[in-house]
Amino acid sequence: MFAEIEEKQVRKIICLRPVPPVSDRAFWDGLDEAWKTASLALGEQYLGYRYPNNLATDFMRFVRTGNREIFEARLFANRHALNALVLAECVENKGRFLDDIVNGIFSACEESGWQLPAHNNGLPLPDAGEPVLDLFACETGAILATALFLLEDELDQISPVIGRRIRDELERRIYRPYLERHFWWMGNGKDRMNNWTIWCTQNVLLSAFLVSSDKARNRRILKKACQSIDHFLDAYGEDGCCDEGAQYYRHAGLCLFQTMEVLNAVTDNAFAPLYREKKIKNIASYFFHVHVQGSRFINFSDCSPIAGSAGARDFLFGERTENAAMMAFAARSFVESLPESLTLPKENSLYDRLQQGVCAARMKEYDRGNGNRARFSPPDIYYESTGLFVARDERICLAVKAGGNGDSHNHNDTGSFILYQDGKPVFVDVGVETYTKQTFSPQRYELWTMQSQYHNLPTIDGMMQKDGASYCAKDVVCRLGEEVCSIQMDLSGAYPDGCKAKAFLRIVCLQKQKGVTVKDRVIWKKEKGAVIWNLMTEEKPVPAQIENRQGDDKWTFSLGDRGTFWVEGAALLGVEEIPIKDPRLRTAWKEKLYRIRLLWKADEAQMQFDEADDAEDLALEKRRALHK
Numbered sequence: 001m002f003a004e005i006e007e008k009q010v011r012k013i014i015c016l017r018p019v020p021p022v023s024d025r026a027f028w029d030g031l032d033e034a035w036k037t038a039s040l041a042l043g044e045q046y047l048g049y050r051y052p053n054n055l056a057t058d059f060m061r062f063v064r065t066g067n068r069e070i071f072e073a074r075l076f077a078n079r080h081a082l083n084a085l086v087l088a089e090c091v092e093n094k095g096r097f098l099d100d101i102v103n104g105i106f107s108a109c110e111e112s113g114w115q116l117p118a119h120n121n122g123l124p125l126p127d128a129g130e131p132v133l134d135l136f137a138c139e140t141g142a143i144l145a146t147a148l149f150l151l152e153d154e155l156d157q158i159s160p161v162i163g164r165r166i167r168d169e170l171e172r173r174i175y176r177p178y179l180e181r182h183f184w185w186m187g188n189g190k191d192r193m194n195n196w197t198i199w200c201t202q203n204v205l206l207s208a209f210l211v212s213s214d215k216a217r218n219r220r221i222l223k224k225a226c227q228s229i230d231h232f233l234d235a236y237g238e239d240g241c242c243d244e245g246a247q248y249y250r251h252a253g254l255c256l257f258q259t260m261e262v263l264n265a266v267t268d269n270a271f272a273p274l275y276r277e278k279k280i281k282n283i284a285s286y287f288f289h290v291h292v293q294g295s296r297f298i299n300f301s302d303c304s305p306i307a308g309s310a311g312a313r314d315f316l317f318g319e320r321t322e323n324a325a326m327m328a329f330a331a332r333s334f335v336e337s338l339p340e341s342l343t344l345p346k347e348n349s350l351y352d353r354l355q356q357g358v359c360a361a362r363m364k365e366y367d368r369g370n371g372n373r374a375r376f377s378p379p380d381i382y383y384e385s386t387g388l389f390v391a392r393d394e395r396i397c398l399a400v401k402a403g404g405n406g407d408s409h410n411h412n413d414t415g416s417f418i419l420y421q422d423g424k425p426v427f428v429d430v431g432v433e434t435y436t437k438q439t440f441s442p443q444r445y446e447l448w449t450m451q452s453q454y455h456n457l458p459t460i461d462g463m464m465q466k467d468g469a470s471y472c473a474k475d476v477v478c479r480l481g482e483e484v485c486s487i488q489m490d491l492s493g494a495y496p497d498g499c500k501a502k503a504f505l506r507i508v509c510l511q512k513q514k515g516v517t518v519k520d521r522v523i524w525k526k527e528k529g530a531v532i533w534n535l536m537t538e539e540k541p542v543p544a545q546i547e548n549r550q551g552d553d554k555w556t557f558s559l560g561d562r563g564t565f566w567v568e569g570a571a572l573l574g575v576e577e578i579p580i581k582d583p584r585l586r587t588a589w590k591e592k593l594y595r596i597r598l599l600w601k602a603d604e605a606q607m608q609f610d611e612a613d614d615a616e617d618l619a620l621e622k623r624r625a626l627h628k
Contacts, residue, residue, distance in 0.1 A: 001233065002226035002263075005271055013218055013266045016209035018351075019358060022090050022150060032360035036091045038342040039357065043088020043097055046081040051107040056125060062117035063124045066437030069583075071117055075136070076348060078107060079143060083350040084343070086147045087357065089154070098154060102162060105144060109169045114140040118437070131173040133183050135196060135251075138203035139348055141174040145210040146350040167211060174207045179220055186224070187231025194408040195244055195252040197232040201225045202259040206351055209266050222263070229259060233279065235408075237385020240282025243407040245303025246290050250313075253283045257317040258352070275320045284321045287314055288329045289378045290390060290399075293423030294336065298390060298399040300416070302409035302432040305425070306588045309337040311344070312359035313352065315366070329378075331367040334360075380485050382478040387414075389478055391485035393512035395422050395611055400508045402476045402489045406469025412445065414465060414473050414494040415506050416455040419516060419609060425538045426562045426609065427456050430593060433582040449585075452494075453534050454595065458520065460501050461529025465494045485510045500529040515610040522603050531600040533570055535607075537562075538589060541575055541596055553601050569605035570598035 020027040052074045062068045082104035089097040108114070113126025119134035120126060131137065148155070148166045155162040182188075185196035208221045233256075236242075242249045263271045274280055287307075290298040297307040311334045318326030334341050342360060344353045380391045387403030397420040405412050409432075419426040430449050432439070438447060445467055448454050452465035465471060473489040486509035492501045503523040510516050522531060539559040546554040546566070554568040576595040580586055598605075 141207035142203035241383035246297035246307040404472025412465035
């Protein structure tokens with residue numbers, strides 16, 4: 001797709017000029033007033049900033065102990081400071097921030113390597129003679145290129161050495177290794193790519209086209225980039241679903257958008273027709289389709305339920321793909337996330353933060369003209385490429401994963417479900433703890449968050465699900481209707497071969513304005529085994545057994561203001577309290593989560609979550625009905 005256009009249609013390429021120079025005060029002074037004020041305030045926080053250096057032993061800490069957080073925190077803090085200072089200087093244009101900007105530039109240029117220790121091919125220290133192009137090496141190149149593009153004249157007045165140093169480092173650390181070496185994320189047409197491919201490619205293009213005037217080299221970079229983009233798109237189904245989740249979409253689908261914007265800007269819009277391609281349109285709308293409410297999104301695998309506001313990129317991607325609902329959603333998300341969404345203080349990309357400022361006034365204006373939230377409610381949808389099912393009514397958002405355990409950032413969670421009522425989590429997917437060496441190692445599935453027993457799934461005859469693309473749901477049938485949406489599947493294929501279950505049938509159904517039902521049935525091969533149901537909740541469940549004449553095991557569980565659900569066909573083993581201490585998980589959850597464990601008493605079990613205004617009255621009615 002992209003490589004073909006590059007070969008057949010691109011004749012001339014130019015440099016990237018996304019905004020006028022800082023000397024054009026009519027442009028800069030005309031930007032959103034709130035953005036300018038916030039950018040100045042953020043920049044002032046970093047006046048006199050002492051850029052902390054990572055020592056060699058800090059880099060080695062990852063190989064020695066598995067800890068990557070300390071090194072990364074310092075590196076990211078330095079990039080955030082430089083970004084804030086650059087934009088503050090662009091807004092004010094008085095030279096007040098320039099010395100601290102120069103300190104930030106030279107601090108980055110004097111680092112032995114721009115890659116993270118976790119991405120250093122298992123080696124304890126960076127080799128300055130063999131630069132590694134990882135996510136943050138490429139992003140550092142883009143930050144320095146953006147800073148030089150914006151402030152080159154101002155930096156030259158201090159010393160021409162500054163600009164020459166940036167160009168020399170980009171030549172050595174970005175352009176040369178990109179063109180002369182092959183890194184796995186570039187793609188080879190065989191292996192499945194992920195967000196690394198497009199995230200790195202976007203930043204290499206920014207590094208080159210913002211500052212380099214070498215047309216021959218830029219053409220070679222563009223050609224190689226187009227090949228990588230095609231490899232990235234090969235990993236997507238036509239429906240555009242991001243199997244890495246909403247949090248990673250920011251560095252997948254939105255980096256695809258930013259890459260396309262750069263390519264169009266330097267080729268006289270040669271790639272613009274691709275915005276009309278069905279796959280590109282579907283990739284764009286994914287983030288909107290998996291939104292729950294506020295800052296919460298559907299999350300499976302390593303994805304957090306708190307994905308954050310995408311802002312300008314999501315808004316502009318919607319505009320390019322002619323998706324008014326997505327534009328309205330992005331503008332509303334931006335406005336609801338103010339004031340933090342103005343400056344994106346936690347975002348590493350200086351270019352994205354610049355774009356946020358350029359687009360801030362437009363998003364505010366668009367939101368004022370689209371105030372009725374119901375006009376852009378996400379639709380019910382089934383993503384066949386990944387097995388993701390999402391259904392909603394006025395109060396409930398239900399999601400089910402019916403794919404397999406070979407996704408990027410995979411957890412063993414095939415068949416698990418997530419349920420929100422009124423934007424509050426009822427049944428949850430925990431997400432992932434802070435990355436360590438183990439997170440992406442052969443011992444990954446020893447981590448509790450990766451295991452099926454800590455998802456809303458059964459443990460069958462003592463066996464949890466297995467990782468790998470071959471461990472997947474079978475015989476999936478999805479129905480999307482105005483009153484009822486349902487999905488059914490056989491989960492037995494997600495468990496190891498030794499599992500005694502011949503089939504494990506799960507049906508999850510949303511009957512709109514009434515509630516959600518989960519029905520499971522097991523068919524054994526020869527002898528019966530034991531089945532334990534695991535259910536994960538944020539709110540503490542309060543169980544109560546329902547007595548009835550038949551002697552069946554029936555339980556109700558109250559989840560406070562989240563509602564009440566009941567289970568039949570299983571005996572309660574207990575409710576486990578799980579303390580949440582990890583910093584990454586604490587961004588999404590309270591101090592505790594809970595796991596309900598139920599032992600099946602028959603070959604079938606059922607859970608019903610009733611959508612009612614008063615859950616306690618509903619539970620009481622059920623008890624009375626059972627005693628009649």
